[in-house]
Amino acid sequence: MRLLPEIVLTVFGMIVMVLDAAEERRIEKTLGTVALIGALSALAATFVQAQYPGFAFWNMVQVDSFSVFFHFLVAAVAVVVILTSFEYMAVQQIRAGEYYALILFGAVGMSLMSSAVELVLIFIALEISSIATYVLAGFRRRSATSSESSVKYFLLGSFATAFFLYGVALMFGATGSTSIATIGEVLRSGQIPLLAYAGVALMFVGLGFKVAAAPFHVWTPDVYEGAPSPVVGFMSTAPKAGVFAVLLRIMFEAHAPGRVGLIWVVAALSMTIGNLGALVQDNVKRLLAYSSIAHAGYLLVAFAALPNNGIPAAMFYTASYAAMNVGAFAVVSHFGGDGERYVTLDDYSGLGRRSPLLAAMLTILLLSLIGIPITGGFFAKFYVFSAALQANLVGLVIIGVLNSAVGAYYYLRIIVVMYMREPQQEVPVARIPAGLGFALAVSLVATIYLGVLPGRVLEYASRTATAWGH
């Protein structure tokens, strides 16, 4: 029962694979629908899972409010991405097949990351999710950029996971255990061995790569530009959520030494590099890639704060970032058209006139990314910065706030272009199909819900901090 969402996802992933092989004339819609049902069942399974808190799988998996939170998040993102993919696959004329299976398998790894409390299992979960995303990134087979994106992501990514594994080994050497709880006890009890610092640093390199935190961010713009847009929406949110969950466990539950200094530098770098990089982008996908680097930076600020408000702040940020970003990429993937031709800012000019609904939705999501009140993005930033203030990290908060002001500018550029420029060329805008409309509605409602009534989600997230006994 405690592994129900993972089991459900795996089973449906296999069904999709088998169906794909068995069908003579493959019907993409069927495969997609099966995958959708799978993701929805996984979403439902998290509610079942929540009824059975405790350990499973030889104490390597722990189900608590923390892991349930992330399971729910990953499954919800998977649902939205699958809905977005229906239309995308048809327009791009990509033979779907394994695509949906890979999304489900990836989701298995991502959810497992949030409940694994043993470093080796975490590594395996990380690999499951990574390998799925490597392949997904290359799915626009006819496009050279997509293949480049996939290969680049694969090479650098395996390098990064090697770092992580090395860190795990050092950690084991320092503390004699790979269980996070035991490591935490050891590190709390006595003198902290030097090896543990090295272990944390190396693990952080591996995980920092996955969340695209500077200075491990260099791959992000190229990979995001080349990968299929729904996949970018997926891999900029769900795996990140999983990795942030792992980071939270390592940083707080395992009581990682040298946390504040390490995070301070990386967060400040990510925010600054991400925002400055985004200022000069003309390609919307690259712009959003840099924006995701910046957002990883904001999120990391919470990791430098005290556990009792840093953890809920980070969880809230992950959720609201997932909501708004997956929606933004849904718009990008719909608008991109055949072969993703329309991805530059010029193509977006006059979108407010040609497709008012799409433009309005993108506007709301962008306003949330800026952090305007009444959207999830505002409270996400609010909680993160106030947590940091309570930990007396005034310098980091100032850097963060200045960065938000810079960030406002490039998100606004998109809005300005959509509403205030006349179209440069004829860019066709297809009607919004039902699946995509539903996906957009979900992410919009989530974004606004988190902005109007953030209380319940934050309260749920706060339970973790209490449970971890800080």
Place this chain on the structure above:
Amino acid sequence: MSTALDSSILSLITFVPLAGGILLLLFPRRDRDIRVFALVVTLLDFVLSLHLPVHLARVQAGFQFEINRPWISNPNIHYHMGVDGISAWLVVLTTFLTPLCVVISWKSIHDRVKEFFILLLVMETALIGVFTALDLFLFYFFWEATLIPMALLIGMYGHGRKVYAAIKFFLYTMIASMFMLAGILWLYAKTGTFDFVSVQTAIRSGQVEGFVTAAPWIFLGFFIAFAVKVPLFPFHTWLPDAHVEAPTAGSVLLAGVLLKMGTYGMLRFSLGLFPDQSRSNASWIMVLALIGIIYGALVAMVQPNLKKLIAYSSISHLGFVVLGIFSFTPAGLDGATFVMLAHGVSTGALFMLAGILYERRHTYEIADFGGLATPMPVYATFFLFITLASVGLPLLNGFIGEFLVLSGAFRARALYGVLGATGVIWSACYLLWMYQRVFFGKVTHSVNQSLPDLDGRERAALWPAAIVTLVMGVAPLIWLNAIDPAVQSALTPFTLLAKKAVGR
């Protein structure tokens, strides 16, 4: 008088336009229906808002029609709304001008009509919210929420360098209000509440730890946000651009209501939360206000562009408001509030008149006109009437407020009163000279010979403004006896301060 209505009336007034905007989303793109619907919604809201002045208790000084419900527990945000005599009239000003905006935009907006009226309605909700919110967070939200529709109105429906103007407007005011947000968050961190009344009580009782050292900075943070919005002299450069490029309705709301957000903020928050800091900073703020009055007037005088002239005259008039507020005298504050209302009506009307001319000739250049009184006598009469009100002719609305402000300023420091009074003379110069160049003499351009006079719709938009202008000038007490108790209560800390000083 039902109590249920009293506690929900503010929410109704605030959110009826938003609900209308959402309903408009579902409308088919039949422009006529959309216009009629927007007009109905805004008129309905106006009627609802009349409840406020009608049932406002004139003697009681506190907030009325309050609604206070917990909204978010962490951070501790309440849905707290309430009005006093000052904000009640500002709400009515907003609901009064918006239907006029709908009428005046009837024909001039023919492209993306649906979006236009949705933005206008959303804008109205945000503006009303600014005046009704009593929770600092709610206030900040509405404050920021006015930005987006206004920037879009300018950028989508303006003319000329509209994108430049829209972005300049947005960035200027947004960056300034981030300073205010920092101040609000500091107050929240120290008091644990966003509630205006609770924060005020905590500050007055001296319970806020570290307030004395931080207050000058927080005061400045709030003040910068307000000063940019007003706009006070060195922060004013966004205004002429925004006005010149904005569509008529945008200009009307911008000059009529949006600028008042800044002066209202000073009145309510600067004076209400930081009386000591307001007093110690008053001298340079009043100097800036005086510079604004005189500089605005002088620049207005040399403007070749009709709309820019009115924009600079706004800077000059808003200088009076700031001068009155920081005189800390009842007359000064009464006058400041009255100027806010009067300027809202008369400058709103001036922008409508300029817009009517633009619809006919597609230019704002004063040099392109001349002798218009011959082809357009009714238009000329309306224009003269509003111009005279703006100049400050007794018996029209401009006079009362400016007179009160100046008498307050005299009491604070005679020199300020004298310098401020020159502003009245300047305004007579530039407005009457502009009137002369546009309307008198021979028709210099033959195209102007055949300009049609006002049609029924345009008259319908102008008559209410003209009538209110007259009534406000003849019977100012209708407004002042609601404003005065609120002003007195805003000034309590200052009279206490004065008493303390005398007693020592």
